Amino acid sequence: MCGGMETFPKSPSELVGGLRYFGRMLDKIRLRARGDLHSDYHANLGHRKAADGAMCNFLRIDYEQLRQHVLKGGSDEEILEWCYQNGRRPNEGDLLVWNNFSAKFGWNDFATPTLERRKKELGISDRADIQTMGDLFDYEEGRRK
Numbered sequence: 001m002c003g004g005m006e007t008f009p010k011s012p013s014e015l016v017g018g019l020r021y022f023g024r025m026l027d028k029i030r031l032r033a034r035g036d037l038h039s040d041y042h043a044n045l046g047h048r049k050a051a052d053g054a055m056c057n058f059l060r061i062d063y064e065q066l067r068q069h070v071l072k073g074g075s076d077e078e079i080l081e082w083c084y085q086n087g088r089r090p091n092e093g094d095l096l097v098w099n100n101f102s103a104k105f106g107w108n109d110f111a112t113p114t115l116e117r118r119k120k121e122l123g124i125s126d127r128a129d130i131q132t133m134g135d136l137f138d139y140e141e142g143r144r145k
Contacts, residue, residue, distance in 0.1 A: 017080045022076065030070060127139075
């Protein structure tokens with residue numbers, strides 16, 4: 001996936017309104033709509049068992065409705081507020097739980113086999129420092145050496 005003039009979504013660790021991953025999900029929607037999202041990302045867009053699906057479930061938002069709303073425009077913060085109005089508004093404890101879950105996604109959980117398979121495909125199985133899906137995304141997208 002690394003190469004020429006590809007456009008990558010934000011890092012999963014970037015925060016919007018104190019929430020990890022949300023900005024990345026919106027970036028992927030926008031990039032796909034412009035035709036700038038690498039096809040490797042398409043299968044997991046909004047997928048129930050991938051990070052997008054977990055994020056939408058956490059916010060009690062339908063991915064397709066979110067996608068349509070994002071394409072109308074607005075800042076990440078405005079779209080997050082829309083999610084809070086149309087889904088649920090997490091409290092401080094909810095944010096703590098989500099952010100810790102998303103920071104560790106792929107570390108000793110249901111996503112670990114996917115993480116290990118991708119590391120093997122990339123020839124980096126020996127990289128003990130890449131322990132989560134976020135680590136892997138940052139590596140694949142050139143934010144981590």
